[in-house]
Amino acid sequence: NAGVTQTPKFQVLKTGQSMTLQCAQDMNHEYMSWYRQDPGMGLRLIHYSVGAGITDQGEVPNGYNVSRSTTEDFPLRLLSAAPSQTSVYFCASRRTRTNRETQYFGPGTRLLVL
Amino acid sequence: GDSVTQMEGPVTLSEEAFLTINCTYTATGYPSLFWYVQYPGEGLQLLLKATKADDKGSNKGFEATYRKETTSFHLEKGSVQVSDSAVYFCALILNAGGTSYGKLTFGQGTILTVHP
Numbered sequence: 001n002a003g004v005t006q007t008p009k010f011q012v013l014k015t016g017q018s019m020t021l022q023c024a025q026d027m028n029h030e031y032m033s034w035y036r037q038d039p040g041m042g043l044r045l046i047h048y049s050v051g052a053g054i055t056d057q058g059e060v061p062n063g064y065n066v067s068r069s070t071t072e073d074f075p076l077r078l079l080s081a082a083p084s085q086t087s088v089y090f091c092a093s094r095r096t097r098t099n100r101e102t103q104y105f106g107p108g109t110r111l112l113v114l
Numbered sequence: 115g116d117s118v119t120q121m122e123g124p125v126t127l128s129e130e131a132f133l134t135i136n137c138t139y140t141a142t143g144y145p146s147l148f149w150y151v152q153y154p155g156e157g158l159q160l161l162l163k164a165t166k167a168d169d170k171g172s173n174k175g176f177e178a179t180y181r182k183e184t185t186s187f188h189l190e191k192g193s194v195q196v197s198d199s200a201v202y203f204c205a206l207i208l209n210a211g212g213t214s215y216g217k218l219t220f221g222q223g224t225i226l227t228v229h230p
Contacts, residue, residue: 004157031216033216035218040222041222042118042220042222042223043158043203043218043220044220045216045217048216048217050216058217059217092158092218099146099207099208099216100146100163100165100207100209102160102163103160103218104160105150105158105159106157107156108156108157
């Protein structure tokens with residue numbers, strides 16, 4: 001198993017540009033989520049999905065869209081990038097909706113918005 | 115709301131020293147507790163977890179005990195190695211639904227550097 005994979009590893013955008021961060025898992029996990037990591041703030045939940053076709057907002061959803069058309073993929077779209085979205089983005093997955101199960105994280109995408 | 119507070123870093127130790135990283139939490143419900151580790155340039159890896167009071171999580175020589183009475187989950191290791199240098203995150207998740215469904219609440223992270 002490759003686990004949770006993310007692409008790209010690093011991206012530079014100009015303000016106003018759009019892009020999609022890719023996330024895939026090959027473990028047949030039901031639950032997937034996106035977090036952003038900012039210095040001194042730990043990780044904060046952006047969006048999550050409890051299964052194909054079902055998504056919901058997390059703590060900091062503004063400026064981001066998600067969709068879950070398949071179990072494996074959970075892309076994160078930035079509609080119009082802003083400097084405040086400069087961050088490291090992590091995708092995570094776990095086997096079921098049960099909260100106490102372990103979440104597995106991808107290697108992250110480092111995004112710089114100029 | 116739910117929150118996790120970790121001791122401020124960075125923490126610098128010599129090899130074979132004893133490590134403690136303090137973690138306390140507040141939760142609106144009944145949480146599971148986790149320690150994640152992030153090595154340089156990598157994503158987060160689960161280090162250990164505990165899902166109920168008095169449980170002890172352990173892995174790779176690290177231990178943490180879920181203390182409900184003090185709302186704490188302190189990370190300890192008896193003898194650190196240079197390879198333990200990383201950022202350590204304490205986190206919680208509620209065991210039932212509600213407004214924080216599925217959300218891991220993280221502390222701010224503690225940077226650990228171990229010198230030979």
